[in-house]
Each structure stands twice: as C-alpha cells, then as structure tokens.
Amino acid sequence: MKRYYTFFLLLLLCFIAKPVFAQDDAIADAIARIAENTTGQEQAAAPAPEGEQEGSAPGEPNVITMMAVIALAALLPFAVILLTSFLKIVIVLSLLRNALGVQQAPPNQALTGIALLMSIYVMFPTCVAMYDAGKDYISKDAPRNLFSSNSAVYIYNIVDKTKEPLKEFLSRNMSVSHQRNFYQLAYQSMPNEFKSDLKMDDFIVLAPAYITSQLKGAFEIGVLIYLPFFVIDLVTSNILLAMGMMMLSPLTIALPLKLLLVVMTDGWTLVIQGLVQTYKQ
Secondary structure, rough: OEEEEEEEHHHHHHHHHHHHHHHHHHHHHHHHHHHHHHHHHHHHHOOOOOOEOOOOOOOOOOHHHHHHHHHHOOOOHHHHHHHOHHHHEOOOEEEHHHOOOOOOOOOHHHHHHHHHHHHHHHHHHHHHHHHHHHHHHOOOOOOOOOOOOOHHOOOOOOOHHHHHHHHHHHOHHHHHHHHHHHHHHHHHHHOHHHOOOOOOOHHHHHHHHHHHHHHHEEEEEEHHHHHHHHHHHHHHHHHHHOOOOOOHHHHHHHHHHHHHHHHHHHHHHHHHHHHHHHHOO
C-alpha cells in the first residue's frame, strides 16, 4: 500500500508543478525579450567598453586581461596560506590533535577556522600598515570594468604601494640563514641580466625563506608538544606490561590521561596564545 501512496503522491506533484513551471517559463521568456530589446538599444548608442578586445563581440573583455585577473584571483588563497601565520598555526594544531590520539576531534574544519581567525588576529597590525601605505591610491576611483587593462594596472599599483609592510613582517619572522640560502640559490639560478637587480628583500627570496622558517618552527613546537604525551604512552604501556595485561590496548588507558592533562593545563589556550606570541609585529 505504501508504494501506491507514493506513486499517487508523485503523480499529484507532477500535475501541480506543471502549470507552475509553465508560468515561470512564460515569465522568463518575457523578461528575456525585454532584456534583448533594451540591450540592443544600449549597444547601438554606447561606445565599446573599456578593455574590450578589438574585433570581439560587444561587451566582451580582452581575453588576455581576463586570464591575468583570474590567475591573480586564483593565487590569492595560496598567498593567504603561505605568506601569513596560517601555515604555522594549522600545522601545530594538527600535531596537537595527533599527539592526543583523537583523529577527528576537533575536525579539520574547526582547526582551519581557528587557524584563520588567529591569522587575522596576528596579521591585523600588518594589514593596517599596508592600508595606511596605500590608502591614497586605494581612495582613487577604481576601474568599472574588472576585466580590463586599467584594472590590472590598478591592482598592480596597489600591490606595489602596500608591499613594504608585508616585507617587513616576513623579514622579522624568518630565519636569517634561510634568507641567505635562498638569496644564494636565486642568484645562482637567475640569468646574468637579472642578477644585478636581485636584493635580499625581494619577494622571490623572502617568500620561500619565510615558508621554510614557518615549517621549521611549527615542527619544533610539535616536538615539544609530543614529549609529554609520549611519556604518558610509555608509562602506560610499561604498567600494563608489568601487570600482565597485554591484551588491553594502552591507548584505552592513555587517551583519558592525555585528555585530563590537556583539560587541567588548559592546553589549547596555552598553545594558541604561545603561537600568537611567537610573531614579532
């Protein structure tokens, strides 16, 4: 009987939805006709949009400019991950979760959200300095067409005006030896005509030096985090072995002790506060 009820219910829904969809199609057709008439009149009177490619359809932007803007937008998340404090924070939090032995608590989305929020907290002074450095240019009128040559020039000028505070942040929070090594590596790999213009504070030197310094610092903190939990695992295993309880998994006893240690010491707060304090503003 349930199958018959389901069949009749679906049939009824089809009859109800049919006139609704038909009405929506009629409205959509009417709107499309009005839009075509209006667009045709505007295109006949208006000049070609800014950044439009010669010989292309009206309203179509330059393909090369569009690809450049899309490429910059695609690289923005990688810059946020690699050139801020996000990388170090998310690695340390992941190592802390693995040291506890709980693989899904907190979940990856929670760790990513915490790392992103703490990155905003750490990078806020640098972002304010970047805005102050380029606010005179940012306050100017931006190009109306996003996919245009003027838009690409506008974005490039903003980056050029605001890069110095970011360079200072990267320089303060990296290893000098890493910076020197990547400078030598870039000097050896670059063509001769570019070697004279290479400097220690160029992004091609600062970015990889900062990333490797963050990775090194994250794993150094991870070693310190793992030590007390390793001691708990070792002591628990030896006690169970001495009691002849080989069939009982040490993780069953060690996990509550690890959680108790984190709760009693307020471990998550200490780790997050310590991570924020490792950055020099």
